[in-house]
Amino acid sequence: MCFRRLAAVAISLISLALLAGCGGAPPRQQRARVEVVLLAGGGARVDLYAAGRLRSDADVRALARRIAGALFPGAEGIRVRTGKDRGAPFARAEIDRAYRTGRRPFLRIDTSGAARELAARGFDDTAMKLRLPPVPATVRPDISGNQLWHLREGDPAPVIGIGMRPEPARWAGVMALPLLGALGVALAFFVRRRALAAPAAGLAVAAALLALPLGAGRHGADLGVAGLLGGTALDVASAAPLTALPLGMPAAMLLGAMTVRSLRGPAVRNGNEAPPRDTGVFW
Structure with missing residues (x-):
């Protein structure tokens, strides 16, 4: 009987200690x-x-x-x-x-x-x-x-x-990139001298490569914070400088075609075939 009583007392004390420990824990933040x-x-x-x-x-x-x-x-x-x-x-x-x-x-x-x-x-x-x-x-x-x-x-x-402190001039600066890209693509594809077409295509490619490092798509925020544009007009103005990126793709393809042709040399022509004109792309 004494052993049973001691065991019951021990179990009771352990249970009380566990309950006290659980109840005393700090509440979770x-x-x-x-x-x-x-x-x-x-x-x-x-x-x-x-x-x-x-x-x-x-x-x-x-x-x-x-x-x-x-x-x-x-x-x-x-x-x-x-x-x-x-x-x-x-x-x-x-x-x-x-x-x-x-x-x-x-x-x-x-x-x-x-x-x-x-x-x-x-x-x-x-x-x-x-x-x-x-x-x-x-x-x-x-x-x-x-x-x-x-x-x-x-x-x-x-x-x-x-x-x-918005600076709208920053947007005007990056907006020059798609304008230069469009000018370069137009000259590269339609100019009659390859000596001018190649630099023009290079200009368009350079404008496309500079668009991301210069944060071309971020400077539209200057127009919005300054209160010059808002809503859909602000969204369009923010995305407009990024159009320099797609303009660089045809210019890069044109430069590649020029490089391949210069490495391969002129094609062999028949005697009655007229020589091609020295044009930028439509050779």
Whole structure:
């Protein structure tokens, strides 16, 4: 009997110790991630990655709407939807007019309201990433240098100042690439002298090769941030410098044909055949 009592007491003590250990563990922190993207036309979007920690998609959309409203007070027409990014569910809030475009637009984002909304839903530590249009800009404070902040319960929420300096002349500079490419292709295919056709084709190829290193498709953002273009016109202007790329393809093929012909030499002709004219392409 004594042995049974001792065994029962030991089992009871072990069970109590296990229960105490489980009950004393600190609660698991709720984490979320917010990405704030400023668009070139004056709009913005807020992506909330916390869908797996809330009860329904409706809760995620409602929280994303409140966060967007807190980050951009006074914004109208906030549209919210849910989606997946690499398998991770998220909610996206889209805002048409988040800041005023112009020569030197400045935007102040107070994250305290968003931090309160997140803390009220149990998110103790939220990483907030800021993405800007590809224009010269200054962001303060930015201690990390990566435009990344943490919204933690109990810590002061940062107030972010963003100053952008668009330079529309940069778009005009890269827009010269497709113009040079078109000129080079036209001269290469229709000029009557091969001595001019070959350099013209080389000019078109060089313009195509320079398009990507010079960021030809990025400088349309300068027009949008400056308030010169918006909507479909901005999309067309952003893509226009990239037309230098397809113009380089026929020019490269023409250079290849010229090279092959120069290496092989002139073809043998019959006695009654007239010699070909020294043209650029239609030989």
